[in-house]
Amino acid sequence: xxxxxxxxxxxxxxxxxxxxxxxxxxxxxxxxxKGRASRFQRVNDVSLIHYYITLTVIKVFTFVQLWxxxxxxxxxxxxxxxxxxxxxxxxxxxxxxxxxxxxATTSNYPYNIRMTDAPGPYDAVFIDLQGIxxxxxxxxxxxxxxxxxxxxxxxxxxxxxTLISSGTLDDATVQQIRLxxxxxxxxxxxxxxxxxxxxxxxxSGLKLQVHKTLQAGVQYNVxxxxxxxxxxxxxxxxxxxxxxxxxxxxxxxxxxxKGKITPIGTSASVTATSDTSYSSxxxxxxxxxxxxxxEGIYSFTVTPALPLIxxxxxxxxVTTGVTTNLGIIAL
Numbered sequence: 485x486x487x488x489x490x491x492x493x494x495x496x497x498x499x500x501x502x503x504x505x506x507x508x509x510x511x512x513x514x515x516x517x518k519g520r521a522s523r524f525q526r527v528n529d530v531s532l533i534h535y536y537i538t539l540t541v542i543k544v545f546t547f548v549q550l551w552x553x554x555x556x557x558x559x560x561x562x563x564x565x566x567x568x569x570x571x572x573x574x575x576x577x578x579x580x581x582x583x584x585x586x587x588a589t590t591s592n593y594p595y596n597i598r599m600t601d602a603p604g605p606y607d608a609v610f611i612d613l614q615g616i617x618x619x620x621x622x623x624x625x626x627x628x629x630x631x632x633x634x635x636x637x638x639x640x641x642x643x644x645x646t647l648i649s650s651g652t653l654d655d656a657t658v659q660q661i662r663l664x665x666x667x668x669x670x671x672x673x674x675x676x677x678x679x680x681x682x683x684x685x686x687x688s689g690l691k692l693q694v695h696k697t698l699q700a701g702v703q704y705n706v707x708x709x710x711x712x713x714x715x716x717x718x719x720x721x722x723x724x725x726x727x728x729x730x731x732x733x734x735x736x737x738x739x740x741x742k743g744k745i746t747p748i749g750t751s752a753s754v755t756a757t758s759d760t761s762y763s764s765x766x767x768x769x770x771x772x773x774x775x776x777x778x779e780g781i782y783s784f785t786v787t788p789a790l791p792l793i794x795x796x797x798x799x800x801x802v803t804t805g806v807t808t809n810l811g812i813i814a815l
Contacts, residue, residue, distance in 0.1 A: 592654070593653040593702075595649075595651060596704065597661065598707050598735075599707070600775065601639075601641050601711075602713060603642065603765040604711075604765060608671070609636065609680070610635065610636050610668070611635055611665055611682075612669050613648060614632055615630055615632070615689075616648070617662040619660040619661075620653070620657050628653075637712050643807075656699075658694045658696045660691055660693055660694060661691075661692045662692070663689055663690040679724070692730055694706065696734070706732055707732070707735055707775065708731075709730060710729070714729040715730075737804060739808065741807070741810060742774075742808070745786055746770060746812055746813075746814050747815070748768075748769060748770040749768065750766070750792065752789065753766070756783070757782060757784075758782045762776070777802045778802075779802055779803055781800065783796060783797070783799075784797045784800045784810065797810065
């Protein structure tokens with residue numbers, strides 16, 4: 485791209501020379517501007533901006549100079565007229581080409597955000613999703629396309645998820661994802677609906693740390709794993725607030741453990757432990773799944789409500805991109 489731009493500048497100089505304009509003051513100004521543009525040939529964002537601005541100014545200035553010579557056309561031989569006309573066409577085409585070249589050099593980073601949840605002891609947990617903002621390198625912030633609306637987190641438990649954002653980023657670095665919630669959040673317990681206050685989410689948003697460098701052209705999928713059981717705070721007197729506990733999971737770099745317990749309907753939590761512990765809850769059908777597990781060997785424990793006792797399985801292998809099925813675990 486830069487070599488092509490330099491070629492345009494050299495072409496301008498050649499045309500002026502062909503027209504016998506080396507002594508012209510306009511040509512001297514053009515040459516000084518060309519020298520300045522050549523100093524911006526280092527490939528970075530600021531230099532490219534300066535380069536294209538300078539190149540555009542040169543072209544505009546050239547049109548002005550040509551207009552002056554057209555009014556003095558009687559002093560120019562027919563051969564020079566032909567050169568002049570071809571040069572005008574060349575400049576017009578160059579304006580479009582230079583813009584296209586810049587667009588072609590921009591790297592794109594496809595990025596999807598999905599949402600899932602760990603089961604909780606509620607009938608429903610509704611959140612009002614209004615926006616998502618991604619913070620890139622140097623603190624730059626980008627609002628991405630979002631499927632706004634009210635979502636019941638419990639609809640996306642035990643491996644189920646939903647796409648909430650899909651788009652293409654210009655920045656190769658994702659430092660942070662910020663979820664912006666509206667005011668229509670609620671909690672349903674035993675058929676009764678309660679308002680769910682989310683003061684931090686409505687004001688500054690829910691900030692999730694990512695710190696990931698992307699590779700151009702590769703589709704990235706990040707999963708936001710809500711823990712509804714840990715995220716709801718009972719303030720008493722029917723007052724509840726949402727202080728979200730959310731993990732960010734890179735689907736392509738982690739594995740999962742799933743299974744089922746009996747008897748069905750038993751309230752229980754499940755924990756997978758390696759260097760770190762990861763937990764979830766069993767749903768009403770007895771199913772469970774823990775996602776976002778780094779590859780390795782785990783100890784897995786089901787902890788039911790009393791009087792039942794915990795059950796542990798050791799040496800459970802988790803592989804990236806694979807869901808390990810433990811089958812049915814009898815309590």
